[in-house]
Amino acid sequence: xxxxxxxxxxxxxxxxxxxxxxxxxxxxxxxxxxxxxxxxxxxxxxxxxxxxxxxxxxxxxxxxxxxxxxxxxxxxxxxxxxxxxxxxxxxxxxxxxxxxxxxxxxxxxxxxxxxxxxxxxxxxxxxxxxxxxxxxxxxxxxxxxxxxxxxxxxxxxxxxxxxxxxxxxxxxxxxxxxxxxxxxxxxxxxxxxxxxxxxxxxxxxxxxxxxxxxxxxxxxxxxxxxxxxxxxxxxxxxxxxxxxxxxxxxxxxxxxxxxxxxxxxxxxxxxxxxxxxxxxxxxxxxxxxxxxxxxxxx
Numbered sequence: 001x002x003x004x005x006x007x008x009x010x011x012x013x014x015x016x017x018x019x020x021x022x023x024x025x026x027x028x029x030x031x032x033x034x035x036x037x038x039x040x041x042x043x044x045x046x047x048x049x050x051x052x053x054x055x056x057x058x059x060x061x062x063x064x065x066x067x068x069x070x071x072x073x074x075x076x077x078x079x080x081x082x083x084x085x086x087x088x089x090x091x092x093x094x095x096x097x098x099x100x101x102x103x104x105x106x107x108x109x110x111x112x113x114x115x116x117x118x119x120x121x122x123x124x125x126x127x128x129x130x131x132x133x134x135x136x137x138x139x140x141x142x143x144x145x146x147x148x149x150x151x152x153x154x155x156x157x158x159x160x161x162x163x164x165x166x167x168x169x170x171x172x173x174x175x176x177x178x179x180x181x182x183x184x185x186x187x188x189x190x191x192x193x194x195x196x197x198x199x200x201x202x203x204x205x206x207x208x209x210x211x212x213x214x215x216x217x218x219x220x221x222x223x224x225x226x227x228x229x230x231x232x233x234x235x236x237x238x239x240x241x242x243x244x245x246x247x248x249x250x251x252x253x254x255x256x257x258x259x260x261x262x263x264x265x266x267x268x269x270x271x272x273x274x275x276x277x278x279x280x281x282x283x284x285x286x287x288x289x290x291x292x293x294x295x296x297x298x
Contacts, residue, residue, distance in 0.1 A: 045276020173205020
């Protein structure tokens, strides 16, 4: 099975055709509104750089994409962000209901763990344990779950910029850590390489969330591809609201520059070139460039 099959995500959830009708339709819709698969592509490229088998490359990539989609399904629910649109489409729960959406998210998480541990099983015990610990940290109370809790209860914190950044690292940065470090651990990357990959995951997490915060403030729903003006209305963490658009844009620029430095340091490591990581940074820069322009902050 090759990476190209990832665009057919249902292939990694074969039971979908046999499950309860409404749940099956919910899952099919959720998978049909997939985005660019950027995280899956990133994980696959790192796994390829480290010569993991094709089966384990696509297993890790599909698992991370399933975790990502599930997090969006939960994030959009009325009890969370109460969103109407995502990626330019109507949110899953608005069409198929909240209960089916929750079950669909749980099904994706269950399958993601199965695919992830299939890759772990082929590794030596020490690497498998390190990968398992990383997954627990990123997906549990030290990662995405706690980040979402801080997001929902931001008003009960000191509402500082530091808390905003912590939410970004735990919610968004955690998935980037999985993309970069899981294949690095299983592929026996050096300590030096893992250090730079971990730093890059943190920077990309901060930058992605900063860009998202700016979009929420600056763009229309049509241009953003999802429901906007949610953060101010619901009192959620948003760096642009906390620092002002101009300073948040400057911080995004600094973060992207630091990420470029990390990519350069990583790419200079012999014998690997990390072309997939470099390409991701290049594409990410192109996406945020409009937000960094003078017109965006005028």
